[in-house]
Amino acid sequence: MSEQDDTSTGGGSVFDRVKRPAGGGPAGGSGGAGAPEGPEVLGTPPAPTDSTQLEEHTSWRHAGVAHRPPRAEDVDRRAERRAERLIALWFTVSVIGTLGFIVANFAGDKHKAYYTPCLGLGIALAVGGLGVGMILWAKRLMPHEQAVQERHSFKSTDVETAVLEEEVALGFDAMGLGRFKLVRRSLLGAGAVLGGLAVVPLLNLTNAKPGKKLDHTHWVKGARMVTGEGRFVKLGDISIGGIETVFPAVPVKDAGGTTRFEPQLDLHTKADSATILVRLEPGINKPRPGRENWDLAGLVAYSKICSHAGCPVSLYEQQTHHLLCPCHQSVFDVPDGCRAIFGPASRSLPQLALGVDGDGYLIARDGDYTEPIGPAFWERS
Amino acid sequence: MTTTHGPAGSPAAAPKLEKRPSPVRKLNRAADERFHTQRALRENLNKVFPDHWSFMIGEIALYSFIILILTGIYLTLFFDPSNTEVIYNGSYVPLKGVEMSRAYASTLDISFDIRAGLVFRQIHHWAALLFVASIMVHLFRVFFTGAYRKPREINWLIGVGLLVMGIFEGFAGYSLPDDLLSGTGLRIASSIAQSIPVAGTWASFLLFDGEWPGMNFLPRLYVAHILLIPGLLLALVGAHLGILWYQKHTDFPGPGKTEDNVIGHRVFPVFAVKSGGFFMMVFAMLALLGGLAQINPIWVFGPYDPSKVSSASQPDFYIGFLDGSTRLMPPWEFRGLGHTVAAVFWPTVILPGILFTLLALWPWLEAKFTGDRESHNLLQRPREAPTRTAIGAMSISFYLVLLISGGNDVIAKTFSISLNAMTWAGRVGLIIVPPIAYKATKVICIALNKRDHDIAHHGIETGIIRQLPTGEFVEDHRPKPDPVPDYPLVPTHRFELPAPGHGNGDGHAKGGITTRARKAVTGFFTEEKTESGEEPVGGPRH
Numbered sequence: 001m002s003e004q005d006d007t008s009t010g011g012g013s014v015f016d017r018v019k020r021p022a023g024g025g026p027a028g029g030s031g032g033a034g035a036p037e038g039p040e041v042l043g044t045p046p047a048p049t050d051s052t053q054l055e056e057h058t059s060w061r062h063a064g065v066a067h068r069p070p071r072a073e074d075v076d077r078r079a080e081r082r083a084e085r086l087i088a089l090w091f092t093v094s095v096i097g098t099l100g101f102i103v104a105n106f107a108g109d110k111h112k113a114y115y116t117p118c119l120g121l122g123i124a125l126a127v128g129g130l131g132v133g134m135i136l137w138a139k140r141l142m143p144h145e146q147a148v149q150e151r152h153s154f155k156s157t158d159v160e161t162a163v164l165e166e167e168v169a170l171g172f173d174a175m176g177l178g179r180f181k182l183v184r185r186s187l188l189g190a191g192a193v194l195g196g197l198a199v200v201p202l203l204n205l206t207n208a209k210p211g212k213k214l215d216h217t218h219w220v221k222g223a224r225m226v227t228g229e230g231r232f233v234k235l236g237d238i239s240i241g242g243i244e245t246v247f248p249a250v251p252v253k254d255a256g257g258t259t260r261f262e263p264q265l266d267l268h269t270k271a272d273s274a275t276i277l278v279r280l281e282p283g284i285n286k287p288r289p290g291r292e293n294w295d296l297a298g299l300v301a302y303s304k305i306c307s308h309a310g311c312p313v314s315l316y317e318q319q320t321h322h323l324l325c326p327c328h329q330s331v332f333d334v335p336d337g338c339r340a341i342f343g344p345a346s347r348s349l350p351q352l353a354l355g356v357d358g359d360g361y362l363i364a365r366d367g368d369y370t371e372p373i374g375p376a377f378w379e380r381s
Numbered sequence: 382m383t384t385t386h387g388p389a390g391s392p393a394a395a396p397k398l399e400k401r402p403s404p405v406r407k408l409n410r411a412a413d414e415r416f417h418t419q420r421a422l423r424e425n426l427n428k429v430f431p432d433h434w435s436f437m438i439g440e441i442a443l444y445s446f447i448i449l450i451l452t453g454i455y456l457t458l459f460f461d462p463s464n465t466e467v468i469y470n471g472s473y474v475p476l477k478g479v480e481m482s483r484a485y486a487s488t489l490d491i492s493f494d495i496r497a498g499l500v501f502r503q504i505h506h507w508a509a510l511l512f513v514a515s516i517m518v519h520l521f522r523v524f525f526t527g528a529y530r531k532p533r534e535i536n537w538l539i540g541v542g543l544l545v546m547g548i549f550e551g552f553a554g555y556s557l558p559d560d561l562l563s564g565t566g567l568r569i570a571s572s573i574a575q576s577i578p579v580a581g582t583w584a585s586f587l588l589f590d591g592e593w594p595g596m597n598f599l600p601r602l603y604v605a606h607i608l609l610i611p612g613l614l615l616a617l618v619g620a621h622l623g624i625l626w627y628q629k630h631t632d633f634p635g636p637g638k639t640e641d642n643v644i645g646h647r648v649f650p651v652f653a654v655k656s657g658g659f660f661m662m663v664f665a666m667l668a669l670l671g672g673l674a675q676i677n678p679i680w681v682f683g684p685y686d687p688s689k690v691s692s693a694s695q696p697d698f699y700i701g702f703l704d705g706s707t708r709l710m711p712p713w714e715f716r717g718l719g720h721t722v723a724a725v726f727w728p729t730v731i732l733p734g735i736l737f738t739l740l741a742l743w744p745w746l747e748a749k750f751t752g753d754r755e756s757h758n759l760l761q762r763p764r765e766a767p768t769r770t771a772i773g774a775m776s777i778s779f780y781l782v783l784l785i786s787g788g789n790d791v792i793a794k795t796f797s798i799s800l801n802a803m804t805w806a807g808r809v810g811l812i813i814v815p816p817i818a819y820k821a822t823k824v825i826c827i828a829l830n831k832r833d834h835d836i837a838h839h840g841i842e843t844g845i846i847r848q849l850p851t852g853e854f855v856e857d858h859r860p861k862p863d864p865v866p867d868y869p870l871v872p873t874h875r876f877e878l879p880a881p882g883h884g885n886g887d888g889h890a891k892g893g894i895t896t897r898a899r900k901a902v903t904g905f906f907t908e909e910k911t912e913s914g915e916e917p918v919g920g921p922r923h
Contacts, residue, residue, distance in 0.1 A: 105497050111472060119500040120672010124665040131661025138654040146868045147647045148637070149429040151629055151758055154532055205601070206590055210582040213592045214575075228688065245688055271568075271594050271687035304688060309572040309707065309725050310593065311565060312690045326692045327569060328708045329790060329800055342801055344724050346712030375572035376714055376723035377582045 073140050083140040090133035097125025210379070214372055217303075218264050218273040219352065221367035223248040225277070225301075226263040232361045233277070235296060241318045244277045245304060248364065272373060274304035274312060275352055277362070278334050280321060288337045294353040296362070301352040302338045305374040306330060308345035323349070347376070395876045427873040430652045431632035431645035435522045437659060441515040442543075444663040445508045446618060452505040453607065459495050461487040462557060462603035464596070473680055481559075481684035484599050488558040488679055504671030509554055511667065513547045513699040520544065524743075524773050526760040528631045530753070534744035536624045541741045543617050546610055548699050553606040555677060555697055559599060562677075562694055564685025568593060569707075569725075576723035577730060594687060633760045636866040640758045644866075647873060693791050698784070705786030706732050709807045764833070767826035771819045778818035782810045836861050 072079035101122030108115045177184045225233045225246035238244050247269055249261040264273065280298045287295060294300070302323075306313045311327035316334075322341075323332040330345030332338040338349035350373050355365025372380055399406060413419050430436075463483040469476050471486065473493045491498035520540060523529050529537035552570070556563040571593045574585040589595030629643050638644050646652040670676075682691060696704055706728035715722040739746070747769065748754060763770040785792070786807035793800040840858030848854055 110496055111493070116499045116503070117672045119497050120504070120668050120670075123500070123504075123668035124672065127661040127668065128665025131658045131665055134654050134658030134661065138651050138658065142651050142654070144868050145646070145651075145871045146637070146644050146866055147427070147429045147873050148870045149427070149629070149643045149873045151641050151643060153756070154628070202587060205588075206583075206586040207596055208586070208591050210586050210592075214582065228686075247688070267594050267685075267687060268592070272592070274688035308712075308723075309569045311568060312688050314690055315692060326690050326694060326790070327565065328704070329804060330712075331801075340712060343804065344707060344710045344712055344728075346714040346724050375575055375725060376721040377575045377585075378578050378580075378720055378722070379582055380721040381716075381719045 071140065071144075080141070083136070087133045087137045087141070090129045090136065092129070094126050094129030094133065097122050097127075097129055101126055214374075214377055214380070217248075217368055217373055218250070218269045219248045219275075219364045219368045220250050221364065222357065223250045223364045223367075224261045224357065225249070225275070225362040225364070226261070226265075228265065230263050230265065232261065234360050235299060235356065235362065238277055238279045238299060240279050240281055240298065242279050243316045245312075245314075246275050246277055246301075246362070248273050272305065275301050276304040276313065276316075276323070277301050278316065278321075278323070280335055284321070284335045286335055286337070288351075291337070291351060291353070294351055294365075296354040296356065299354060299362075300334065301354050301364075302332075302334070302349040303352070303369060303373040304349075306345060307340065307347040307349055307373075308343070308375060310375045313349065349373075395878055425626075426647065426649040428626070428648045429629075429643045429645050429873060430648065431630055431643055433633060435526075436630065438515055438522055439519040440656065440659060441663055442512055442519055443618065443622070444660045445512040445515060445667065446614065447660070448508045448664055448667055449505060449512060450611070452501045452508065453611075455501045456491065456498075456505060457607055459487060459491050459498060460484070460557070460603075462599045464559070464599050476680065476683070479684065482599070484557060484559040485679070485684045488560070492680060500668075500671050502671075503674075503676050504667050506555070506676045507670040507674070508667050509551045510676075510697060510699075511663075513544070513551055516540070516544050516547055517699075521773070521777070525763040525770055526631070526633070527757065527766060527769065528760055529744045530757045531744075531748065532628060532756050533624075533631070536621055536628070537744050538741055539617050539621045539624070541737065543614065543621065545737055546614050546617065550606065550610040550614060551697055551699055553602055553610065557599065557602060557606060558677075558679045559685050560679040561682040561685050561689060561691060562679070564594070564687070565690050565694055566696055566700070568687065571595075572723070572725055573729045576726035578720070578722055578726070594685075629758070631758055631760050633762075636864040637870050638759065640756075643758075644870060693794065695788060695791065701787035702780055702783035703729055703733060703787070705783035705789070705807065708789060708804060709783070709786050709811060711808075764826040764829040767823045767830065770826050771823035774822035775815040775819040779811065779815045782807060782814055786811075 073083050074080075101119060104115065104118040104122055108118060172178070177187075226249040227233060227244060227246055232249065233244060233246055247264055249263040252260045252262050254260055278300055280295075280300060282298050285295055285298060285300060304312050304314070306325040306327065308325065308328055308330050311325050313323045313325045313330075313332065315324040315326055316322070317324065321334045323334055323338065324330070325332075325343070325345065328344050330343035331341050332345070332349055333341045337351065340346055340348060350369040350371050352364055352369055353366040355363045357363045402410060409418075461483045465483050466480050467483050467486050469479050469481055469486050469489065471477075471489050471494055473489055476489065488502075491502055493499070523537065523540070552566070556567050556570075567589075571585050571589050574588055575581045577584055586592065588601075589598045590601070630645075632638055632643060632645070635644070646655070683689075695701070707725060710724055710728040712724050713727065714724045763773075786804070789803035789807060790800055792798065793803045840860045843857040843859050845857040846854055847857060
């Protein structure tokens with residue numbers, strides 16, 4: 001191979017570290033004088049712009065290694081000092097960041113808007129300064145090398161494997177699990193029964209068996225409808241097109257014989273008894289058979305708990321009379337018995353029969369929902 | 382500096398033992414006398430890690446895990462995982478006097494009244510997102526380069542376990558504050574548990590201590606979040622790194638690289654400093670995010686109320702694909718024989734079950750289909766395995782359709798598209814996009830391979846056009862050059878050790894005045910003398 005490169009080489013970086021192959025021969029000749037063995041060159045060869053083609057770079061190629069030009073830090077003492085100072089500067093930034101964090105933490109007003117950003121910035125400078133400094137240190141001042149380490153196959157020799165297998169087999173022989181069937185079987189039995197030690201504490205995790213709990217809510221016959229703010233609802237409170245979320249206020253007989261209505265606004269009642277009242281325009285409600293008198297002058301009551309995954313169905317579109325669950329976009333058609341018409345829900349929302357008590361307040365006329373509310377479960381029929 | 386550049390293949394003679402050891406060396410020798418550390422230390426300090434940017438993605442996951450532990454410890458000191466209702470009386474005025482759980486109130490306190498509470502809470506949340514995200518990207522890197530092939534299938538399996546555990550851990554974490562958003566998520570989780578055939582109702586009651594919203598389940602969620610799952614994660618991370626360390630890292634093919642070697646930086650000094658610096662950079666990035674970018678502002682959502690929900694409520698991104706699958710699922714609820722299997726069961730239990738099982742078994746599936754039972758240490762470029770790459774692209778596109786559908790209400794609102802149209806687009810897209818991605822990826826890979834093949838066999842175009850004597854024009858090609866390493870290859874064991882068998886006495890026997898003084902009083906500490914009376918039994922030196 002000739003060391004000198006002709007001018008027609010160069011161009012893309014792929015060529016950086018290659019010489020013309022010996023077999024190929026120089027294609028054009030540097031002078032363009034027309035090599036006798038080759039045909040004439042047409043077109044313009046790319047200009048040799050790559051510095052790695054220069055003599056001082058190519059001459060370093062030896063032992064299969066193409067050196068990069070040395071870093072400035074390797075040959076220039078002043079460049080090395082500059083790198084050192086730069087790294088020290090970043091480590092100083094880290095110190096400033098830490099100090100800034102400490103000052104901001106103690107002297108800053110934690111209720112002011114600047115507090116958290118300052119702390120974040122302080123930590124970022126504290127660790128980031130160290131990080132940048134360390135990486136510069138490794139890249140600029142530590143020697144570049146390509147360390148080589150051998151890998152070895154993980155497979156053991158056949159002899160090693162055979163010896164171990166034999167020894168373990170002898171060990172099992174000595175244990176005699178093959179011979180003493182009674183030991184083996186009773187041990188397996190004991191192991192299986194021992195699983196009870198793990199299962200029983202797990203069962204203790206619940207305070208109550210599921211039983212029929214999912215079938216019922218807190219609605220009882222005659223329970224008044226009360227809003228989340230504790231206000232009892234009358235028919236006139238909800239204008240046409242309006243909605244209201246209500247919870248049960250259960251009747252409690254006082255000692256004197258008067259009836260009090262106790263609003264149930266705890267999480268457990270809210271989770272299963274939340275009911276949505278929708279006032280439809282007169283005449284558009286198409287009640288299901290047997291539910292013709294469950295509404296009250298266009299006012300209908302449905303469970304607010306989505307029959308899909310239990311989110312509260314809380315978006316009502318007045319024009320289309322659709323209820324939308326914001327969790328998974330199930331859509332329920334209110335005039336059609338809250339039938340699920342789109343999305344992943346497949347069951348209608350359960351309906352609650354509405355009534356009015358003697359004082360004009362809305363009540364659950366027949367008591368609880370006639371079917372389990374909310375998402376399905378295995379025992380649901 | 383120059384000593385490290387010993388010529389390749391000719392290790393220098395072993396250095397002599399330092400006669401007057403510095404304190405550090407003394408410590409080292411003391412440890413060695415007790416644990417025989419020198420050989421193992423040398424092996425591990427000289428461990429070589431190859432250099433490639435894509436190998437740092439897994440490091441990001443590791444570092445965010447460390448940051449999660451650090452910031453998490455701080456948060457545990459102030460967080461009170463209790464469902465007990467209290468009236469809030471902290472410094473966040475809009476919620477003053479509101480009834481809420483102590484979990485939510487203490488999270489408000491962390492955010493407004495604890496010094497550096499909010500910044501660490503936000504770093505913790507950002508780090509959780511980064512943890513899962515970097516695991517996923519790391520998984521893509523490992524998948525597309527074939528790094529999981531024998532002998533590394535077990536580490537792939539552990540990695541899949543880490544991903545699943547990371548998702549559970551993240552969900553448990555953002556569910557703890559008991560705000561409206563997390564409560565809604567937990568409500569859906571309880572519905573999912575409830576949907577499992579036969580055992581579902583019991584499972585839900587066991588998890589939440591009774592019918593939703595349960596009696597007092599936040600403490601057990603807390604135990605899962607700060608003890609059980611992190612313990613499992615820590616063990617899996619340890620196993621993952623241990624196996625990686627033991628089996629040595631894979632590397633891309635390159636000059637000097639073979640199936641039987643690793644080329645790169647030794648752990649000490651360069652790799653350790655670079656990695657330490659990288660950890661600091663990851664930490665700094667998360668600190669910037671935690672300080673400047675608000676995340677999960679629970680005070681905006683308000684306390685959990687089962688009858689309320691905010692519209693456009695979105696889980697953290699790693700749950701998004703389950704949200705999407707749930708939204709796209711047709712209303713298929715099966716009823717009969719007195720039992721019901723809920724529609725929510727298929728997209729949230731069966732689908733992820735299948736997906737993660739396939740993911741976990743992939744190395745064995747591929748080995749089965751390709752018949753490749755060999756061990757591999759060199760990685761493949763994605764194009765070199767078109768079918769695998771196409772399957773990967775197909776899976777990612779499937780995942781992306783689900784993820785996008787998880788936010789389809791936000792997209793529909795932002796771009797004024799019908800929500801129903803978005804849902805249908807997702808349903809159709811889930812079926813037709815993955816095959817298209819498969820086909821397109823495969824075609825691209827094969828075309829890229831063909832180009833590589835052409836270059837390898839016909840060389841690279843030179844731009845030189847020649848006219849043959851027959852009048853035909855041809856373009857010159859030059860052969861593709863062999864790659865050449867940038868730096869000399871240096872063996873890691875630069876110093877040759879003498880053959881084993883004879884130790885070199887280090888001359889501790891004769892000594893100065895302290896040694897003689899010690900010898901004089903040794904008898905005081907030992908109860909018996911040997912028969913000859915020269916050396917005490919159990920003396921310091923034999």
